[in-house]
Amino acid sequence: xxxxxxxxxxxxxxxxxxxxxxxxxxxxxxxxxxxxxxxxxxxxxxxxxxxxxxxxxxxxxxxxxxxxxxxxxxxxxxxxxxxxxxxxxxxxxxxxxxxxxxxxxxxxxxxxxxxxxxxxxxxxxxxxxxxxxxxxxxxxxxxxxxxxxxxxxxxxxxxxxxxxxxxxxxxxxxxxxxxxxxxxxxxxxxxxxxxxxxxxxxxxxxxxxxxxxxxxxxxxxxxxxxxxxxxxxxxxxxxxxxxx
Ligand code: NAP
Numbered sequence: 001x002x003x004x005x006x007x008x009x010x011x012x013x014x015x016x017x018x019x020x021x022x023x024x025x026x027x028x029x030x031x032x033x034x035x036x037x038x039x040x041x042x043x044x045x046x047x048x049x050x051x052x053x054x055x056x057x058x059x060x061x062x063x064x065x066x067x068x069x070x071x072x073x074x075x076x077x078x079x080x081x082x083x084x085x086x087x088x089x090x091x092x093x094x095x096x097x098x099x100x101x102x103x104x105x106x107x108x109x110x111x112x113x114x115x116x117x118x119x120x121x122x123x124x125x126x127x128x129x130x131x132x133x134x135x136x137x138x139x140x141x142x143x144x145x146x147x148x149x150x151x152x153x154x155x156x157x158x159x160x161x162x163x164x165x166x167x168x169x170x171x172x173x174x175x176x177x178x179x180x181x182x183x184x185x186x187x188x189x190x191x192x193x194x195x196x197x198x199x200x201x202x203x204x205x206x207x208x209x210x211x212x213x214x215x216x217x218x219x220x221x222x223x224x225x226x227x228x229x230x231x232x233x234x235x236x237x238x239x240x241x242x243x244x
Contacts, residue, residue, distance in 0.1 A: 002067040003027045004240065007084055009039070011175075012100060012200070013072035016233050017042035020070075020240060029064065033080070036155055057087040068243050069095040070236055075102075075221040076196050085225035094243055096228045098236050100199030102221055108206050110216035116141035119194060119219055123148075126215060127191025131184070133205060134196050134219065139163055151188050181208035190214055197221050 006017045008030050021028040021044035028044040051057040061069070071084045081097060088095035113119040120141050123130060131151045132142060136158035142150065143163045150167040162169060168188070176184075181204045185193070193209040194217045209216050230236045 001025055001027050002243075003029065003065055004068045004070065005061070005064070005066045006030050007069070007071045007073045007080055008032055008042075009035075009077065010072060010074050011040070012098065012233060014040055014042045016070065016072055016098065016236055017044050019233065019237060020044075023237075023240070026240070029066070033077075038156075051083070054083045054086045054090070057083055058090055061087060061091060061093055066093060068240065069093055070098055070240070071095060072098040072236075075099055075199055075224070078222045078224075082225050085227055096230045096236065096239050097224045098230050098233075099221075099224055101231050102197045102199045103202050103206070103218070108202065108210040108216070110206075110218040113217055113219050116219065119217055120145060122217055123192055123194060126217075129189055129191045131188065131190045131193045131205075133194060136162065136169070151184075151190065153184075176204050178204040178208050181205040182212065185209060185212055185214060192217060194219070 002025060004020055004026055006013055006020065006028060008014065008017060009032055017028050017030045020026060021042065030042055030044050030046050032039055032046065032048045033050060034048040051060045069084055069088050071081055073080050084095060111122055113122050116138060124145065129149045133153060136152055136154040140163050146165045148166065150164050152162060152167055152169040153172055154169060155173045156171060185208055192215050193205060195203065195205060197218050197220050199221065206216060230239060
């Protein structure tokens, strides 16, 4: 029996693991960072917690006798993606990075930023009430905007305090539809939406903000590490079938 490690933490990773777990002669191990207390998990073997950097991951891959790795982490989870690439290269384990195609502007347009600090510079003059829809981590760069008010959305109470002077936090787990997003944007009188370019089908918040005439700032996804990139679950399964 061959063994596949899926680095997860996204809904696509979940779907993929549920499918690979049905494949014959293949055991799927699904890995989570362990940030969420009650994560959505697929029906397969689950492991939780960091590996301890590249060396830790190499040790794990050897000890767990992993034959293939699919990195299906969120496109902004760049540390684990880099670690997975380096660890797999070091011990010659075939790996792909699954990555949903990024959102492209069409009738919905936005202002792009490449980093958090660029986002800060761009929203400085844009409005007072910001829906900072990027989760509850990596908020430090925004703390210098002490005259702004921020809405944060998270699945559960963050471990670290929110480093923003004026903010409100709502606890909700997606996916959200356009009516929910419109209600949120309206109830909190949002002036600007900031979102990561998470890729896949355009998020309902983009449509809702666009229709309400709320400007959107999108933080574009970081470059994935070198190696094979796969944009759909089907292509990931094809790759796997060719390996086994
Ligand atoms: P990150 O910055 O790339 O990773 C930080 C550290 O967390 C890694 O070095 C690794 O620790 C550990 N880690 C991350 N993902 C892991 C996984 N799937 N299994 C085991 N260890 C993992 O990651 P992040 O941005 O904090 O994201 C953490 C998790 O949340 C990921 O699974 C990701 O898919 C999910 N997520 C992230 C976002 C986002 O916007 N970043 C959004 C939705 C979901 P060690 O070095 O000790 O191995």
